[in-house]
Structures are given as C-alpha cells and as structure tokens.
Amino acid sequence: MSEQTPLPALPALPVTFRPGRxxxxxxxxxxxxxxxxxxxxxxxxxxxxxxxxxxxxxxxxxxxxxxxxxRVKVVAEESGVTVVNIAGKRHLEWAEILQVNLRPGDPWVFLNLSDGTSLPALGIQPGVAKQRAIADARTLRALAEARAIHDPGQDRG
Incomplete structure (x- = not known):
C-alpha cells in the first residue's frame, strides 16, 4: 500500500453545506x-x-x-450524506459515494455513485460564493474519502 497525503482536518459531524448568500x-x-x-x-x-x-x-x-x-443543502452525518435538491431528497451511505466533483464551469457539485450514476448536489454551488463552494466541495470530498477508507463494511482486497 502506497503512502497517501494526509487528509485535511475534518469537521465534526453532522455538517450542513448550503449556498448561504x-x-x-x-x-x-x-x-x-x-x-x-x-x-x-x-x-x-x-x-x-x-x-x-x-x-x-x-x-x-x-x-x-x-x-x-x-432549501437545497447537503448534510454529512455519521450514517452518510443527505442531498436535498429542489424537488427531492436522497440519503446516501458513505460507501455509495465514489467521487465528489466540482469542475470549472460546473453549476454545482456532482456525486459519482457506486451504481454508475451521478447525483447533482445543489447545496454546494459556486454561483455567488465560488471560494466557499470550492472549500465545501473539498471538505465533502475529504469526508467521503475518510469514511470510505474507514468503512468496516468495505472489502479491503
């Protein structure tokens, strides 16, 4: 197993991400x-x-x-992540989240899921507060990576 760079300090859960402005x-x-x-x-x-x-x-x-x-938001909890978008709400287990993406030009974060789909997470959007959205996306990415690494239910082949 190769050494990985240390993850940034993670916030205490639960943490809610939403476009405040x-x-x-x-x-x-x-x-x-x-x-x-x-x-x-x-x-x-x-x-x-x-x-x-x-x-x-x-x-x-x-x-x-x-x-x-x-009302859009993303709530990270011990049990997983709840994504509240305009017309719906979905709870994801940490193991379901493979990747957290916020590429230049994206209107919001996209979560790549283990079932092969991608879920938009409108609670993190760079519209008015770009730097805040980038920081929030990095935090959510670090949380997902930390939870995937430490999830005892995952295979450790």
Missing part, C-alpha cells in the same frame, strides 16, 4: 415580491375580492418557488 438572496426576493404584490392588490381600489386574492396567491406562489430553490 444565494439562499439569503432568494428568500429576501421572495418575501419582497410577496409583500409588493400583496400591497398592490390591497391598494388598487378597482380590484374585486377575487382579483385581490389572485394577486396574493400569485405572490405566495412566487415565494414558494423561491423557497424551494433556497
């Missing part, structure tokens, strides 16, 4: 849009109750969509 922007925009549209609905005297309600529901729908976009 993007999340703040989306939620702030959602609240602002909802308040403005609802305010317009209430201030326009020529609107009937049904029209006002449709304005308010439209503002609520826009907020809901932006909140879905803001």
């Amino acid at each position: 993007t999340r703040a922007i989306l939620l702030t925009a959602g609240i602002t849009i909802f308040v403005v549209i609802s305010g317009v609905a209430l201030l326009l005297e020529q609107l009937g109750p049904g029209e006002r309600l449709s304005f308010i529901l439209t503002g609520g729908l826009i907020f809901w969509v932006l909140a879905l976009l803001a």
Whole structure:
C-alpha cells in the first residue's frame, strides 16, 4: 500500500453545506415580491375580492418557488450524506459515494455513485460564493474519502 497525503482536518459531524448568500438572496426576493404584490392588490381600489386574492396567491406562489430553490443543502452525518435538491431528497451511505466533483464551469457539485450514476448536489454551488463552494466541495470530498477508507463494511482486497 502506497503512502497517501494526509487528509485535511475534518469537521465534526453532522455538517450542513448550503449556498448561504444565494439562499439569503432568494428568500429576501421572495418575501419582497410577496409583500409588493400583496400591497398592490390591497391598494388598487378597482380590484374585486377575487382579483385581490389572485394577486396574493400569485405572490405566495412566487415565494414558494423561491423557497424551494433556497432549501437545497447537503448534510454529512455519521450514517452518510443527505442531498436535498429542489424537488427531492436522497440519503446516501458513505460507501455509495465514489467521487465528489466540482469542475470549472460546473453549476454545482456532482456525486459519482457506486451504481454508475451521478447525483447533482445543489447545496454546494459556486454561483455567488465560488471560494466557499470550492472549500465545501473539498471538505465533502475529504469526508467521503475518510469514511470510505474507514468503512468496516468495505472489502479491503
């Protein structure tokens, strides 16, 4: 067995990765849009109750969509990694994660899995905070490598 470079210091688990600035922007925009549209609905005297309600529901729908976009995260725990994307949530055992990728130009991290598929992990995305995303991807990669090495269930051929 060849010597490997030492892994960086790993954070205590559980650790949650999420695009903080993007999340703040989306939620702030959602609240602002909802308040403005609802305010317009209430201030326009020529609107009937049904029209006002449709304005308010439209503002609520826009907020809901932006909140879905803001909920993305990756949670690393002792048992594995939970990836929460826009429309779904998936828990992976550490042994299922073969590689953590964030290549130049990628919109977010991709996890290469043992079943031959790749799972996007939108919780780590370089959009607004590129250096933070790179650091988070490196940390998740180090955690996955450390857990794969120390996973007693894996074959050690």
